[in-house]
Amino acid sequence: MTSTATRPHWTALDVVEAGNLLLRLLRRGCFIAAAPRGTRVQPAACHSRDYEPSDDSYGASAFVNERLENGAEDLYAANAKWREYILVRVPVQELLELEGLQVRYSPQDIDYDSLKHAHASIIGMTPALRNEFIRLLDRFID
């Protein structure tokens, strides 16, 4: 992806620091509660093939908890349907331990003004990292 007037190259986006907590919405159709732990989150939970930032998406979406005054409630205030999703809280540090992934602020990738300041993208996903990512999500679901 090249930079445009409204979409800078992803390397120009601010880094989300490792001490933060990410909120990731997980569609229920990608979760099998009865499966063994570690295998409950399915690969469809994360884009598998569009690893490269594109003209309308830098990567997998998440929210930085520290930037949300009321935490997850701010997400639900923006879109009540998100209550139907499973909310997964993942420390950024854990994500960064998956070599190759980066977490950057990306207000360009969300349509809700009230959430732009807290929106982040997980950049650098590959199929192999996707598999590790879904295992990581699984660890943080009760």
Added chain:
Amino acid sequence: MTAAGTASNQQPLLDERRAYPSAAETSLTEPLAAIRQQIFILARETAEPGWDFERGRPIDAQTWRRARVFIEQLAEEVQPFPEPHISASGDGYVHIVWFRQGGDRAVLEIGRDCFWSFLSGDRSQQDREEALPTVRDAYPKLRSFLAGK
């Protein structure tokens, strides 16, 4: 990111006769009927851009049909029928997942192209992935997976 469920309900999202069989075709086993119903629902949910919360690519009726036909043929060729988990990915792929003992997973992704993946349940083996020339090439791989190989 766009709101989930923003697709218009004012017009048909797909040709339902193509994506889902008529009642007359239902000489089905119960699991297969349930899978057809699930595919029908997923096809409706994923027909428009932005269907997920991440600017998801739409999945067209033809892609869902390919997935349905694959599963129907699987039900004819492999007994007992290995019932899969079906879901959709925001990058426009249908995901069909099978489990076996130990939590190992096989994943068939059908979309613009086709991929086969193995995810080790206990990490005793390496995950693997390969592109398949056609969806049909997944049959021998699935048989091998279900046989524990």
